[in-house]
Amino acid sequence: MAKIYNLLLCAGASCISSGGYSFRDKLVEELKKHNIENMVNIVETGCVGICELGPVVIVYPDGVFYKKLKPEDAKDIVEEHLLKGRVVGRLLYKEKDSEKIVQQASQIPFFQKQLKIVLRNCGIINPESLEEYIGKDGYSALAKVLTEMKPEDVIKEIKDSGLRGRGGAGFPTGLKWELVRNSKGGEKYVICNADEGDPGAFMDRSVLEGDPFSVIEAMTIAGYAVGAKQGYIYVRAEYPLAIKRLRSAIKKAYEENLLGKNIFGQNFDFDLEIRVGAGAFVCGEETALMHSVEGQRGTPSPKPPFPADRGLFGKPTLINNVETYANVCQIILKGSKWFSSIGTEKSKGTKVFALAGAINNTGLVEVPMGTTLKEMVYEIGGGLPNDKKFKAAQIGGPSGGCIPEEYIDTPLDYESVKKLGTIIGSGGLIVMSEDTCMVDLAKYFLEFTQDESCGKCPSCRIGTKKMLEILNRISKGRAKVEELDLLIHLGEQISKTALCGLGQTAPNPVLSTLKYFKDEYLEHINEKKCRAGVCFKKKK
Amino acid sequence: MNREEILKKYEPTRENLLYILHDIQDSKNEKYLSEEDLVAVSRYLKISRSEVVGVATFYTMFSVKKRGQHIIRVCVSPPCQLMGGNTIFNYLRKTLGVKEGETTSDNMFTLESSSCLGVCAVAPAMMIDDQMFGNLTPEKIDEIITRYREKKNG
Ligand SMILES: Cc1cc2nc3c(=O)[nH]c(=O)nc-3n(C[C@H](O)[C@H](O)[C@H](O)COP(=O)(O)O)c2cc1C
Ligand code: FES
Numbered sequence: 001m002a003k004i005y006n007l008l009l010c011a012g013a014s015c016i017s018s019g020g021y022s023f024r025d026k027l028v029e030e031l032k033k034h035n036i037e038n039m040v041n042i043v044e045t046g047c048v049g050i051c052e053l054g055p056v057v058i059v060y061p062d063g064v065f066y067k068k069l070k071p072e073d074a075k076d077i078v079e080e081h082l083l084k085g086r087v088v089g090r091l092l093y094k095e096k097d098s099e100k101i102v103q104q105a106s107q108i109p110f111f112q113k114q115l116k117i118v119l120r121n122c123g124i125i126n127p128e129s130l131e132e133y134i135g136k137d138g139y140s141a142l143a144k145v146l147t148e149m150k151p152e153d154v155i156k157e158i159k160d161s162g163l164r165g166r167g168g169a170g171f172p173t174g175l176k177w178e179l180v181r182n183s184k185g186g187e188k189y190v191i192c193n194a195d196e197g198d199p200g201a202f203m204d205r206s207v208l209e210g211d212p213f214s215v216i217e218a219m220t221i222a223g224y225a226v227g228a229k230q231g232y233i234y235v236r237a238e239y240p241l242a243i244k245r246l247r248s249a250i251k252k253a254y255e256e257n258l259l260g261k262n263i264f265g266q267n268f269d270f271d272l273e274i275r276v277g278a279g280a281f282v283c284g285e286e287t288a289l290m291h292s293v294e295g296q297r298g299t300p301s302p303k304p305p306f307p308a309d310r311g312l313f314g315k316p317t318l319i320n321n322v323e324t325y326a327n328v329c330q331i332i333l334k335g336s337k338w339f340s341s342i343g344t345e346k347s348k349g350t351k352v353f354a355l356a357g358a359i360n361n362t363g364l365v366e367v368p369m370g371t372t373l374k375e376m377v378y379e380i381g382g383g384l385p386n387d388k389k390f391k392a393a394q395i396g397g398p399s400g401g402c403i404p405e406e407y408i409d410t411p412l413d414y415e416s417v418k419k420l421g422t423i424i425g426s427g428g429l430i431v432m433s434e435d436t437c438m439v440d441l442a443k444y445f446l447e448f449t450q451d452e453s454c455g456k457c458p459s460c461r462i463g464t465k466k467m468l469e470i471l472n473r474i475s476k477g478r479a480k481v482e483e484l485d486l487l488i489h490l491g492e493q494i495s496k497t498a499l500c501g502l503g504q505t506a507p508n509p510v511l512s513t514l515k516y517f518k519d520e521y522l523e524h525i526n527e528k529k530c531r532a533g534v535c536f537k538k539k540k
Numbered sequence: 541m542n543r544e545e546i547l548k549k550y551e552p553t554r555e556n557l558l559y560i561l562h563d564i565q566d567s568k569n570e571k572y573l574s575e576e577d578l579v580a581v582s583r584y585l586k587i588s589r590s591e592v593v594g595v596a597t598f599y600t601m602f603s604v605k606k607r608g609q610h611i612i613r614v615c616v617s618p619p620c621q622l623m624g625g626n627t628i629f630n631y632l633r634k635t636l637g638v639k640e641g642e643t644t645s646d647n648m649f650t651l652e653s654s655s656c657l658g659v660c661a662v663a664p665a666m667m668i669d670d671q672m673f674g675n676l677t678p679e680k681i682d683e684i685i686t687r688y689r690e691k692k693n694g
Contacts, residue, residue: 014662017674051661199617199656237562237601238657240670278558278599281655295557297598354660356619362661394618428660430619444618448655454598 005040005082006060010123012047012209013241014202014363019070020055026071030078040082046210048123050110051363053093058105058123065105066091096360096382110361113380115342117350118203118326119366122210127245130252133213139258141329145221146266149332154225155181158328160336162348167193167284167321168399168425168501170347170414176318179308180226183316188228190219191293191312191319194235194242195277195284198397199448200428203352204322206364208235208242211326212249216272218328220259223270226318231272234289237279246274281452285500286311286319288454299454300500321426323352343369347413357394357430358384370411373403377431388433392516396425398445399505401512402438421512423505437532438517439524443471445509449502460503463494467510474521475535477528484521488514541567543577547584554585557595561602570606571650578604600654608643610688612636613654614666620656623663629653631678632666635685648692649685 009024024042031037048056053067057077064087066077073091080086093102095109102108116122125132133139145154159174180188192215196204207215219231235243250272253259261269275293282288283298290312292298311317327349331339340348347369353376355362360382367376377383377390384390392402395412401422403410410416417424432441450464467490473479491507498504514521523529530536541549546563550556564577573596582589596602614629629640636644636651643650649668659665662674673684 013672014659014674017659017662017665017672051659054662196658197655200619200660201656202658202660205658236658238654238667241672276558276562278562279601279654280599292558293555295554295595297594299598356660356663357622362663364661398618428619430622430660432622436622441618441622444621448617452655 007040007042008045008048008058008060008123009042010046010048010054010056011044012051012054012123012206013239014047014051015054015056016241018054022071023055023057023069023074026074027078030074031082034078034083036078036082043126045124046122046127047119047206047364048105049114049119049206049364050108050361052361062087063104063106065093065103065108067093110363110365110380110382113371113375114366115350115368116366117330117339117342118207118323118352119210119364120330121214122206125211127210127212128248128252130213130249130256133211137333138213138329139217141332142217142220142258143264145224145332146264146268151181151225151227154221154332157336158225158331161331161339162336162343162346163324163327163331163339164347164414165321166323166327166351166426168198168396168423170424173320173324176308176320177222177225179306180228180316180318183308185316187230187313187315188226189312189315189317190223190226190228190231191290191317192219192231192233192322192325193284193286193289193319194233194239194322195289196236196239196322196426197281197284197452198399198426198428199445200354200356200394200397200430201426202354203364203427205239205242207322207326207352208239209245212242212246213253214329215322215325216246216249216253216259218325219272220263220270221328221332222318222320222325224268226316228318229269229271231270232275232293232312233272234275234277234283234293236277236283243274243276250274280454281448282454282500282502285502288500289319290317299456300502302499323427344411344413344415346415351412351424351427353412353427353429355381355429355431358388358433358435359431360385367412369413370416372409372411374408376412376429377408381431384431384433388435391432391434391436392438393432394430394441394445394509395428396423396508397428398449399423399501399508400425401508402432402441402516404516421515422508435532435534437475437530437534438513438520439471439475439530440532440534442510442513443468443475446471446506449506453502453506457497457499457503459494459497460499460506463490463498464503464506466490467494467507471510474524475530477524477536479525481522481525484514484518484525543567543580547580552585554587557581557585557592558599560584561592561596565602569609570647571608571611572603572606574604606643607650608647609692610649610668611652612649612666612668613652613657615655615657615664616653617656617660619660620663620665625664628664628666628676628678628681631681635681648689
């Protein structure tokens, strides 16, 4: 019997963690019970993006979107929808204000505002199926590169596109490729940084879980462009599902000669291996990461030398972030003109943001650079739960800072955000309501960096500890006003003297909250008052 | 797989050190690296014991102390904290009767903290071995812990 229905079941880590597989098992059981397994194709996809509503399923051909599924719901979906063609109303999405029921995934505002380049296949294909990837233009970019383009052409295309690194610093990608290509010294390496440690960031995980081939294909293209035959993907050990899917994808690529020797019958070889971390945030820093790949302690080294000159095993190395790579194939296929027509003048293309905190639609969204924070929070994010008032958004994780309510119209692009003293970073966006105390927030972030400091340089190891001690005193109402100046002074010194980006940016969340919410700090010190009601709580 | 079999799976190059340590640790009931393990690895890779110890103690996922059969890693990063991560951690401490880093008396669980697990959209979150759990509440934790205990007995 022909398959009549395709059920796209989100099998991203978030949906699984909220019971996705229990639902799936029950669904399979129900299908068997009614003897219609042959009619229905269950496709386990990567992250659909709207994690808050998980576990979710989209039923095709109708495109009906079901949310927050429990195992018991499988029965209704099978008996009502699949057997009788009646949509199960109670499992549909309802618009927040109007209570309007939305049946089609494409009509949900969360999806409508988005433009998907990086996440184009996530939630649409089975991430472990090479056939489905190829069905979505997969490997056409590599074919084009190997048969029609010289390495220099590839680099020019990436340069012209204006693509900048999505791992945090926003360095122009094409320029980096060119530096590595021009770097002298026989062997070269290509690395993908999939260490994603920023608290609040999970876009790289979703790309690897949902579309691993796109990263593998892009790395192969990068290898061709810079002249490397060996690639490594360094994935944090906290992402077992991403590792599993990557392993399976690499194996399939080898089987079809899309990795290995004479790829596409051309005179080009490329091998790819996975390296798994073991729980150290600092390994996301590129020099530390390369030490870790070599099997050493993951401590950073001073730069220069830059990886492009002397990187992995002392050889010229290209290192890019997962999301950066995930843009590459589309740029090759659709051209740099197309890509650079999206976004703002200096920030091209899209950015994937991870929405977390006090927001209704937590999850992953991909929007053109320059989308405003307001659109993000209210239109895509659906506002704050219980109609709480928006206070600020923390962006850029522990290296970033906050954007307060008065700047909610700020376009999210590298330049505009920098003007406010923060960074786009990896794209974590944590929304905070009036229930969040900004001193407390700064403390959490500093605890994080203090905990993750590798201890190699004193200004990070001791400096952040001193800052944390002051913050702790402030939140207990035991600090003096002068200590705020000391906090700023310490922060500035650490930024100037720390060895790597971890220390250099660690003071940012403190400095940024001090800049916009000094009142709150002063209230804690002078009045022993916390307006969010978080500090000074009586111990039970 | 025993230690010798694991070692043989890998070329004896330094690059493979993290993989080897992961595999040996996972293969053991006490989920840790013993002195003998560290020495065996250093011999196999022809590097000093202190180099191996240096790596094994740098990364938070490796342990040179005996642990329980399952490792619970509770996320304590800011987004989870803002969504009540502390309450969850305290509840686990109470339920399991252990402090952070300790193992339950039946050697079933070791309670650890972790930085962001990358599922902040379903905060607060934790991981048990390779399994992710999100949107945690005390009730949900009871359910999960009971399930693990039943699996062991059943
Ligand atoms: C402490 C620290 C942590 C970092 N963590 C990551 C990370 O998890 N993922 C990432 O891609 N880049 C991370 N970076 C940035 C990398 O060092 C590097 O700039 C990036 O991988 C380059 O890729 P891109 O040009 O594609 O952005 C981190 C930097 C620092 C200082
Ligand atoms: S902060 Fe807890 S999972 Fe990201």
